[in-house]
Amino acid sequence: MALDKERLPREVVAMRVARELPDGGFVNLGIGIPTLVSNFIPDGSVVFYHSESGVLNCGPLAEEDEQDIDLINAGGQFLQMVPGMAFFSTVDGFAMIRGGHVDVTVLGAHQVSATGDLANWMLPERGVGNIGGAMDLAAGARQVIVAMEHTDRQNNAKIVQDCTYPITGKGCVSLIVTDLAVMEPTPEGLVLKEVAPGWTVEEVQELTAAQLLSAPDLKEYEL
Amino acid sequence: MPQKLDELSMARRAASELQPGQLVALGSGLPARVAEVAPPRAPLQLLSDSGALGYRPSTAGLAAVGPSLTGPDGVPVALAEGGSVVGTADWAAMLRGGHVDVAVVQPARVTASGDLIGWTTAATPGLFAPGRTVDLAAGARKVIAMLPHTGSDGSPNILADSSPVADGRACVDIIITDIAVIRVEEGGLVLAEVAPGWSYDDVAALTGASLSCADDLKEIAPSLEALNAEPPGKVYPDAPSAIRDIADGATVMIDGFGGPGGMAHYLLVSLRDQGTRGLTIISNTIGIARSVNFGTPPGKLAIDHSILVDNGQVAKAIASYPVSPSMSNPSSFELAYRRNEVELELVPQGTLAERLRAGGAGIYAFYTPTGVGTLIAEGKESRVIDGKEYILEEGLRADYCLIRGHKADTMGNVVYKGTSRNFNAVMAPSARITIVEVDEVVEPGQLDPELIVTPGIYVDRLVVRPRDFSPYE
Numbered sequence: 001m002a003l004d005k006e007r008l009p010r011e012v013v014a015m016r017v018a019r020e021l022p023d024g025g026f027v028n029l030g031i032g033i034p035t036l037v038s039n040f041i042p043d044g045s046v047v048f049y050h051s052e053s054g055v056l057n058c059g060p061l062a063e064e065d066e067q068d069i070d071l072i073n074a075g076g077q078f079l080q081m082v083p084g085m086a087f088f089s090t091v092d093g094f095a096m097i098r099g100g101h102v103d104v105t106v107l108g109a110h111q112v113s114a115t116g117d118l119a120n121w122m123l124p125e126r127g128v129g130n131i132g133g134a135m136d137l138a139a140g141a142r143q144v145i146v147a148m149e150h151t152d153r154q155n156n157a158k159i160v161q162d163c164t165y166p167i168t169g170k171g172c173v174s175l176i177v178t179d180l181a182v183m184e185p186t187p188e189g190l191v192l193k194e195v196a197p198g199w200t201v202e203e204v205q206e207l208t209a210a211q212l213l214s215a216p217d218l219k220e221y222e223l
Numbered sequence: 224m225p226q227k228l229d230e231l232s233m234a235r236r237a238a239s240e241l242q243p244g245q246l247v248a249l250g251s252g253l254p255a256r257v258a259e260v261a262p263p264r265a266p267l268q269l270l271s272d273s274g275a276l277g278y279r280p281s282t283a284g285l286a287a288v289g290p291s292l293t294g295p296d297g298v299p300v301a302l303a304e305g306g307s308v309v310g311t312a313d314w315a316a317m318l319r320g321g322h323v324d325v326a327v328v329q330p331a332r333v334t335a336s337g338d339l340i341g342w343t344t345a346a347t348p349g350l351f352a353p354g355r356t357v358d359l360a361a362g363a364r365k366v367i368a369m370l371p372h373t374g375s376d377g378s379p380n381i382l383a384d385s386s387p388v389a390d391g392r393a394c395v396d397i398i399i400t401d402i403a404v405i406r407v408e409e410g411g412l413v414l415a416e417v418a419p420g421w422s423y424d425d426v427a428a429l430t431g432a433s434l435s436c437a438d439d440l441k442e443i444a445p446s447l448e449a450l451n452a453e454p455p456g457k458v459y460p461d462a463p464s465a466i467r468d469i470a471d472g473a474t475v476m477i478d479g480f481g482g483p484g485g486m487a488h489y490l491l492v493s494l495r496d497q498g499t500r501g502l503t504i505i506s507n508t509i510g511i512a513r514s515v516n517f518g519t520p521p522g523k524l525a526i527d528h529s530i531l532v533d534n535g536q537v538a539k540a541i542a543s544y545p546v547s548p549s550m551s552n553p554s555s556f557e558l559a560y561r562r563n564e565v566e567l568e569l570v571p572q573g574t575l576a577e578r579l580r581a582g583g584a585g586i587y588a589f590y591t592p593t594g595v596g597t598l599i600a601e602g603k604e605s606r607v608i609d610g611k612e613y614i615l616e617e618g619l620r621a622d623y624c625l626i627r628g629h630k631a632d633t634m635g636n637v638v639y640k641g642t643s644r645n646f647n648a649v650m651a652p653s654a655r656i657t658i659v660e661v662d663e664v665v666e667p668g669q670l671d672p673e674l675i676v677t678p679g680i681y682v683d684r685l686v687v688r689p690r691d692f693s694p695y696e
Contacts, residue, residue: 051642052572052573053480053481053642053645054480054642054644054645055641055642067518068484068641069482069483069484069517069518069643069694070484070629070640070641070642070643071484071641071642072480072481072484072517072642073642074480074481076481076482076515076517078518079642081641087639087641087642087644088644089576089644089645089646089647089648089649089676090480090507090572090573090575090576090645090646090649091576091577091579091580091648091649093573093576093645094572094573094576097573098591098592098593117596123550126550127561128545128546128557128560128567128569129546129569130543130544130545130546131543131544131569131570131571131572131599132543132544132571132572133543133571133572133573134571135571135572135573135574135593135594135597135599136571136572136573136574138593139591139592139593139594139595140573140592166597166598167596167597168597169595169596169597170595170596170597
């Protein structure tokens with residue numbers, strides 16, 4: 001039974017996403033697994049982080065005794081002051097996003113559809129949610145990568161044919177990296193590109209509510 | 224014919240239309256000379272499309288910044304104390320947003336209905352760029368046109384007919400020429416003043432439009448004494464006095480990205496203590512610092528919008544991140560929302576920022592790709608432009624804005640600290656009354672003009688936050 005098999009840890013998902021980031025690119029990381037991505041940038045590669053709290057080139061988090069309320073990232077975490085940091089207003093921060101100046105954003109999701117629709121701002125049962133910067137990132141970043149667990153805690157599929165939750169952006173996701181697989185939404189459907197070690201295509205399909213199309217060069221999760 | 228006024232006399236007459244404390248945009252040509260006659264220490268903020276805000280001629284005895292800072296005619300100018308430097312988009316936003324009290328321009332012709340004609344003519348469509356004058360004429364609250372009364376061939380520059388082409392329609396309020404001062408009124412042109420030795424008949428004969436004569440026709444004899452009066456100061460003794468006139472039902476912008484940074488806690492607590500009700504709050508969050516624990520010391524609660532919600536003062540929120548990220552730890556606003564006590568208009572964060580910018584910059588609405596295909600797009604006009612879909616979003620303005628700066632000078636110029644700039648700098652131009660809480664107020668000239676983020680023209684009131692004021696209670 002696929003449900004009992006071991007899935008990849010969050011750090012490995014983040015490590016896989018990190019390989020997708022362009023050397024020298026500007027990157028915006030959402031909260032959850034996306035935040036971990038910054039720990040796994042390959043040696044010799046550099047990325048510059050953008051945060052919609054109004055800072056570019058932000059880096060490591062501050063030590064507990066050096067926290068400054070005027071120095072936070074969009075997740076509300078305290079930042080260290082590092083050389084090359086630039087501060088700007090929210091208008092400029094989002095002009096960078098919508099104007100196509102942010103190369104990649106990595107976001108979490110409640111649901112992603114086979115054609116790349118993203119739903120990550122509201123759980124219908126709550127009736128109210130936070131949009132924050134998600135819709136702007138979905139509409140404006142050059143590339144949107146979703147990094148998440150393949151299913152929710154009850155093993156309900158998060159990768160679906162069509163989103164049933166309110167969406168954040170239509171057809172915006174270009175790559176989905178989960179603890180089971182790497183998939184690419186295309187107009188023809190969801191292409192399965194990589195599978196976690198020890199998992200079969202059939203087992204991944206069982207936990208996916210969209211039809212998976214195996215890529216010609218389908219391979220094991222590549223780090 | 225009696226003698227005509229020289230350029231500096233015309234400039235003096237134009238300057239006498241100004242009042243202390245005003246922001247005045249000067250065009251090139253004759254208007255640029257107004258800077259030469261304005262008293263050097265008068266509390267007037269002169270604005271050039273080159274980006275100099277609060278400038279004076281380099282001959283005014285002030286330290287010139289150097290050839291990199293020029294006035295409307297490209298001549299090097301100096302910044303007065305409290306002056307700063309703005310980009311072209313900011314210059315235009317000041318005009319369109321209604322922040323410029325007076326614009327002085329030099330068109331080639333003016334009509335009886337106050338149209339400006341100068342750059343575009345029927346004979347030369349598109350040959351001459353009207354450039355900045357279109358923005359100056361369209362945006363300023365009062366427009367003064369300065370021009371010679373006639374052309375070099377003696378033909379009148381003030382015309383009756385509305386030309387088929389104009390660079391601004393019905394925008395001129397007063398015309399100052401080398402022989403007369405003429406008011407543009409609804410019933411037509413009224414001659415208010417004449418140059419020494421000139422009569423109504425002399426002027427009317429050289430005017431191409433019908434001209435009535437003011438009952439109290441005067442000779443042009445401007446005095447600039449009144450310009451040196453000090454306008455009311457912006458520094459208030461404390462937060463309660465700075466917010467006292469916020470009335471029930473007001474729309475109030477409050478910053479605070481999420482955590483305690485960038486939030487005007489002192490003003491916020493005063494607004495709670497004042498008890499003003501029925502407020503519409505425009506903000507990024509509507510109080511999550513209290514539920515999320517951004518470094519809050521044990522036993523304390525963060526001061527955020529929740530204190531207004533808990534006190535029953537909020538009727539509606541326009542926000543991007545209105546509830547706690549955790550469903551099991553709801554904020555005050557979420558609980559009030561579930562009890563149907565408050566309304567919510569949810570806006571994507573970047574759209575919120577741009578709506579505020581547009582509101583402050585006099586842009587009524589804009590197309591954005593954010594939210595296309597989502598619930599946010601419902602009921603909104605959409606358009607496909609170059610193959611991509613956009614939705615129409617409208618600008619936002621408010622009655623009051625409570626923001627948190629780091630330092631300000633007494634003229635209201637503000638600098639921020641770190642990521643606490645975020646929505647503060649965006650909101651400042653978008654409210655009728657902008658109130659800023661800062662750590663320190665300094666004298667004009669003590670902030671580097673190149674580094675000022677919010678120029679004082681956007682700031683109405685300043686309050687110093689007490690040194691020991693805690694963001695937690």
